[in-house]
Amino acid sequence: xxxxxxxxxxxxxxxxxxxKVTPIVKSGHMLVEVKASSVNPLDTMLRSSDTPWSAxxxxxxxxxxxxxxxxxxxxxxxxxxxxxxxxxxxxIAGIDGALAEFMLVDVDLMAHKPKSLSMKEAAALxxxxxxxxxxxxxxxxxxxxxxVLIHGATGGVGHIAIQLAKYFGANVTATSMAKNIAxxxxxxxxxxxxxxxxxxxxxxxxxxDGVGFDAIFDTVAxxxxxxxxxxxxxxxxxxxxxxxxxxxxxALKSLSFHSVLMLxxxxxxxxxxxxxxxxxxxxxxxxxxxVKPLLDDSDFTIWQVADAHARLESGKAVGKIALTx
Numbered sequence: 587x588x589x590x591x592x593x594x595x596x597x598x599x600x601x602x603x604x605x606k607v608t609p610i611v612k613s614g615h616m617l618v619e620v621k622a623s624s625v626n627p628l629d630t631m632l633r634s635s636d637t638p639w640s641a642x643x644x645x646x647x648x649x650x651x652x653x654x655x656x657x658x659x660x661x662x663x664x665x666x667x668x669x670x671x672x673x674x675x676x677x678i679a680g681i682d683g684a685l686a687e688f689m690l691v692d693v694d695l696m697a698h699k700p701k702s703l704s705m706k707e708a709a710a711l712x713x714x715x716x717x718x719x720x721x722x723x724x725x726x727x728x729x730x731x732x733x734v735l736i737h738g739a740t741g742g743v744g745h746i747a748i749q750l751a752k753y754f755g756a757n758v759t760a761t762s763m764a765k766n767i768a769x770x771x772x773x774x775x776x777x778x779x780x781x782x783x784x785x786x787x788x789x790x791x792x793x794x795d796g797v798g799f800d801a802i803f804d805t806v807a808x809x810x811x812x813x814x815x816x817x818x819x820x821x822x823x824x825x826x827x828x829x830x831x832x833x834x835x836x837a838l839k840s841l842s843f844h845s846v847l848m849l850x851x852x853x854x855x856x857x858x859x860x861x862x863x864x865x866x867x868x869x870x871x872x873x874x875x876x877v878k879p880l881l882d883d884s885d886f887t888i889w890q891v892a893d894a895h896a897r898l899e900s901g902k903a904v905g906k907i908a909l910t911x
Contacts, residue, residue: 730755880905
């Protein structure tokens with residue numbers, strides 16, 4: 587089979603086309619003909635820099651995949667040949683990913699694709715949907731009536747988090763850069779903050795009567811995490827997907843602070859079935875019209891993955907960059 591592989595870390599031009607042996611199905615797995623994938627910041631990080639997973643980085647990157655089942659192991663009962671599926675199931679920890687004609691996947695990490703989406707649209711969802719679900723439900727326990735702040739409205743994780751938080755019954759305030767305000771306004775948040783025009787103090791006063799938000803999901807982090815701490819109420823909760831340095835405000839406001847790393851089940855083999863369960867629920871919400879992926883207007887194939895990575899790294903993408911096979 588054809589595959590885009592890397593043999594060394596570096597810029598996006600390290601990808602090269604190669605022939606690889608088509609994977610052989612093993613217990614608990616199935617073979618998927620890749621129809622689409624998508625680019626996550628994780629993929630560019632794994633390609634370009636040393637990480638905790640670099641020692642056993644596979645040649646074939648990208649976890650997100652949508653495709654058609656072509657073969658299943660004898661012990662797999664809930665998928666069959668011909669099923670359309672999606673998931674985040676490789677591209678890290680020695681597991682080859684989706685930049686190939688076929689991908690061997692653990693069935694626990696997969697779900698049936700939303701019927702109402704194309705393969706390209708479905709491939710944009712797995713990593714970001716699982717991340718947003720784990721942050722809002724497993725960590726922050728968002729519930730009916732909570733006032734939730736989500737930073738990064740039009741980002742890959744942020745735009746899904748807005749829609750899921752609304753489904754969970756929250757009153758959602760989302761932040762966006764000025765250039766993306768028009769797109770952000772289409773995502774269903776109750777309140778939208780242009781970070782170039784409003785200070786934290788101003789929007790906390792406007793949308794929480796000065797009390798602060800019950801739960802904050804910061805998909806931007808870096809220096810922005812201090813704004814999240816400032817915007818949280820006393821005894822509130824903050825979650826992020828990225829490393830941070832100064833956590834003094836966590837102590838001073840008695841915050842519950844959460845790190846979200848959706849890779850753990852896949853990398854460590856812990857409770858992998860939870861990911862398939864989340865994706866099954868997300869597919870239901872998509873087909874009910876409650877969740878919809880925001881796709882960047884770029885058009886790449888997986889064989890143009892170098893260009894897709896360059897687009898993400900340029901900062902010009904709005905929403906997810908998805909690739910077709």
